[in-house]
Amino acid sequence: MKKILVTGANGQLGSELAVLSVNYSNYEWIFADRTQIALDDLDILEKQLNKIQPDVIFNCGAYTAVDKAETEKELAFTINHLAVEFIAKYTQKNDAKLIHISTDYVFDGTSSIALNEDEKTNPVNVYGASKRTGEIACLKENPNSIIIRTSWVYSKFGNNFVKTMQRLMQERNTINVVNDQIGSPTYAADLAQAMIDILEFPEWIPGIYNYSSEGEISWYEFALSIKEFGGYSCNVGGIPSASYPTPAKRPEFSLLDKKKIKATYNVDIPYYKESLKKMFV
Template sequence: MKVLLTGVKGQLGSCFQDIFPHDWSLITKDSQELDITDLSAVEACIAISKPDAIVNAAAYTAVDKAEDEDELAYKVNAIGPQNLAIVANKYSIKLIHISTDYVFDGTKKTPYFETDLTNPINVYGKTKREGELAVIQHDPSAIVIRTSWVFSEYGNNFVKTMLTLSLKHNKLSIIDDQLGCPTYAGDIANAILKILMNNIRGGIYHYCGDQIVSWFNFCLEIFSIAEKLNLTGIKKPIVKPILTCQYSTKAKRPLYSVLNMDKIRSLNIEGSDWKKALVHVISKIKLE
């Protein structure tokens, strides 16, 4: 199978390359090599490479910056996926597009189903929802995977941020009233490969971590593992739980963004064992 992967330098793109089957063919494109917001560029690339499938891991993910850079976020998160969907549909290529838990407003108290109404409360979530709608409209056979709280040994993420902060601070205040499911990018990559290996019906699927946690408790788990691994230079700080209202951010975050995974589990794809993955990730992270 020949797969075109966008967003190759991101967390998911990097992990996807790590586990990609040796007997398949992978075409990698970063934003410099392929501007997915340019329809003619997308068509030319796909016409030449002729992939069997496209995995769109490209996204504008700076949640707070998106409040000021809304036009750029919209181009990358909505126009880009739309272009990929248009061309994928034209050439009958399987498209897998990655979305987010932030399409929901977080007012629910039980895990969100794929069929629940969306109501994003920040620019990032709104642009990602626009991307979902565009993909579904232009390519009904496409698969949209919503995921959450992504971390890995690559790029910038909450795990690396906490470990880096601990090098300079002996006290940290972490939000305890936002609940979600941390998800290892490597597990998302593995789920995508399983989908590609099977004739999975198009539509929206939820994939995330297998346990619900707050950012505060996620942080405690990070330092617990770092302590057990005896990482050089890492000393567990005093971690204080705070409320969202005590920490000001430009973009609002949903208080509850847990995703129900019954649909994807029916395909024999289990959720991300994030605690197990966290051991692997922390042992791999190199702090500057």
């Protein structure tokens, strides 16, 4: 029986994989949080991987505090670059499969058309830079890896935009949401299923793949959909990013082109409203 190690077990994606894992008892699943897999301590990480000896690693663990990364650069790079490099080396040496999760933040946001996997990367913040160096290291140390870039992840688990909007829309009469950052959200349950589908696919085809829901929207439009499905009466206004300054700059446009993952792995990608609706059921 193949042993699958999921890092970042308590995160959105790790939690959704745990829900799905009961349907895939043909694998031995090991869900590791930061106490069981120390992505910030490479010496401990080596011992932990040698003890577990996984056949497959779903690397969902990451440093994802985008604004905090601006002042915690070393920690962000340790987790998002050096730990990924180490995991890639381990999987290459031990002939294990690796699916590593990356981000749309590797792009600078200057495009006006959906970004495919071959587009030039140019991160505009520390988080994006740490994730991009992790991608490079991953493919260098294990060219047989699969990297999935995703965007605007949300879930019933963890902290995310949808849950924040749900709370604010119940607490306030009016909220303002940025309307000039364009992309598409990703329901973590959909991505978790796609990862398992890729693993179960008859052929393993390495490389970088994009995955997010279908649709091209702003955060403001996303908030309007959350209001619609939640039946909230709160007024939602759109504001430019300049009116809501953050320590880390965000890419203005990071819509991902999903043709490659659909053509290669026959992955089904729902429209964003279909996926959002599932979270409200």
